Amino acid sequence: MITWIKGGRVVDPRGMREKNLDIVIHKGKIDRLLPPGAFHPPRDSEIREVDASGMVVTPGLIDMHVHFREPGEEYKETIATGSKAAAAGGFTAVACMANTNPINDSRSVTDFIIERARRANLIRVYPVAAISKGMKSESLTEFGDLKQAGAVAVSDDGRPVINSELMRRALEYAAFFGLQVISHCQDLDLSNRGVMHEGAISTKLGLRGIPAASEEVMVAREIILAKLTGCPVHIAHVSAEGSVALIRQAKEQGIPVTAETAPHYFSLDHSAVMDFDTNAKMYPPLREPKDVEAVKRGLSEGIIDVIATDHAPHSELEKDVEFDKAAFGIIGLETSLPLTLQLVRDGVMDLPSAIAKLSYNPASILRVKGGTIEEGKEADLTVIDLNKEYVVRKEAFKSKSHNSPFIGWNMKGKAIFTMVGGRIVWISDERNPRC
């Protein structure tokens, strides 16, 4: 069967191209890209037409930072429900962090994740393995074995690698195997049981603060270690103005550092905590308007390479409690695209740059397929209606959890079709596929 995506505007971040093209897909691959009207399907073949007129077609979106909670906390999310949420958000691939229970620090857990993803049979799920055994910052996991099993990166995300020597060795050892090291930057002593950003709001609410320095100190360390070893490091969830400045400086010096931020860090500031709303509690915490502006500038100037959600599902058990006791984190897969498109409308980035941060850049950093629209490549594609307006509703989430501070927000822009390897894995409800 041939799939014919007709009438869409193709946005290919590689080469920053925007062009009206029809896409012909055969055997899971992009067979041909041709100008509208140029494709004449062979008479005897079975054709599925996807009407993309008025929409943009992008490479399948890639979220390089999610928590799918399986194994161990399946009541929050499973690989199947997380994959569904991802597909609904326009994502064709995700990298899932290792802080499951048991922790993904061995081949058997990586195997298990890959098997579960295969059974869910929706999107590509790339396991991220732990840097240290048990995430204890004591000894390295078996990077070679984990890589062979299918891990694309290593990270103790959720916890920092507190031992600087271990981080140095992780960078050196991971580079040999072609594994990306992703660092969760947090000085635990400086964050000192804090629950929100340290600033005027934490002072007003009497909540323990986490200074921006808690993140910045570790960003500085990772940059210094990347310089020392010459090995690449990727900084997860950048939230602070100082971190952006450090990364800018490092990039100017040619140090191999890349960075991501999450949609909440450019859409919300610490005032979201004002009513003790636990859906505004995450690490790193929502910071000040000046940090939000710095993150946007970082995105606009290419200092921050990637937008990743840090999708962190939690149930009411962890969230409908005292603010101090509530779990850190929010879900993000189903709100990432519209929040990113808001930046495009606000003039922070053009559309190809925004799509690059959601596809091409994470693919390059993780060295996985996807991120471009080219003949002969896998047909991982997302069809987006840039003008679709809707309200975020709790009941509409495909994720098993709904810990989102964006419930009730008016959004604009939505994934209408999500296609993985030529297979449609998501069709927006209100749209008839006309296949």
Place this chain on the structure above:
Amino acid sequence: MKSMYRFQHRNLLGIEQLSVSDIHLIFDTADVFREISTREIKKVPTLRGKSIVNLFYEPSIRTKTSFEIAAKRLSADALSLSVSDSSMVKGETLIDTARNLQAMNPDLIIIRHPCSGVPHLLAKYVEAGVVNAGDGMHEHPTQALLDLYTIKKKKGRIKGLQVVIIGDLAHSRVARSNIIGLRKMGSQVTVSGPPTMIPVRAESLGVKVVFDPAKALKGKDVIMLLRIQVERQSGMLLPGIREYSAFFGLNGDLIKGADKEAIIMHPGPINRGVEITSKAADGPYSVILDQVTNGVAIRMALLYLLIGGGKDDHLD
């Protein structure tokens, strides 16, 4: 009570929510109730048939007793639950505890909790009124009200006074509520103490920061001290109690710098020889015990305004 102004609140979660008129009404009501505590029979039937639950997740002697006495003098049925006999230790969530209490139909729940924001959370889940008796490092509104009331009684006014608050501001709910209340009522507030104990961006609260207490209390009308939590000192904020007392404790010499008519306040319990010398605590400037007496009147006033239905016959 003949007042044109009516109290509109179901809950008292923080000083933040109160208007200046609310605070004046609470004071006027307290004036009436203060007299009851001096009678031979210290009881009126105003809140007969009302149930009040004191839910204390932190140890407290003063505040809990004060609320209990206030409730009893108004003939309400008051029940106190403290952390040792609550279900917190059994792992019940706060919301479940709240729902269970609600199922017994109390009129008012008075809560103290070590986590900031808990009264706000509770108020979302119960129909009963909620009074914040101290939440984490956030607010302690009844303490601030009794402090403001004491200032008004002693100085005749609050507006235009110069107030200094000395101590561990960063971890103090008493300080936060007092700062909000004092600013609302027109005082100028200076905060003072070791830099490690002054919260970040303290100026955003509308106060002046002067670390050195000797300088901070110059010419001040009111000196408000905070309790140093001796048991919680880890050595990170302070090298020790001895040093605190030497450089930040209130002693006779320091007091001389304040206004001649200055009053000294402390929310209690005091650490004699730490934040205040015994001589200062027991001296003529001290109004520490007046604060306690006024606390009962203020809490009676609040209970009445929150669940008394605003009847005119409460003193009959």
